[in-house]
Amino acid sequence: MxxxxxxxxxxxxxxxxxxxxxxxxxxxxxxxxxxxxxxxxxxxxxxxxxPQRNEETTERVKLLSQENAQLRAELGSVKDRLANVERIVTDGSHNLDREIEQLRTRAN
Incomplete structure (x- = not known):
């Protein structure tokens, strides 16, 4: 070259x-x-x-939408539980003992 x-x-x-x-x-x-x-x-x-639209894809979308709704509901309950656990962990032990005793007296 x-x-x-x-x-x-x-x-x-x-x-x-x-x-x-x-x-x-x-x-x-x-x-x-x-x-x-x-x-x-x-x-x-x-x-x-x-995208192809037939009965199978329509049914898949419905099933995925239902599963999505269920997972969102479960996620909401998990967030509520986590908020309670965080409140318990960050709360002073005196308040926690008092609340537990109130629940025991309420149960009896």
């Missing part, structure tokens, strides 16, 4: 790398904006890709 060819390659290589990086970055940004704003993604031929 002659020095002239080597010099041309060393000048063009960073330019090619910048063009490739800009193209990939633009593609990623375009896809992210499409997803964020609810536009359908496209195939390599420009046709939009819509």
């Amino acid at each position: 002659s020095p002239e060819q080597y010099q041309i390659i060393t000048l063009l290589l960073p330019l090619v790398a910048v063009v490739v990086a800009a193209s990939i970055g633009g593609w990623v940004l375009n896809t992210w904006l499409r997803i964020k704003n609810g536009y359908p993604l496209e195939t390599s031929w420009g046709r939009p890709i819509y």
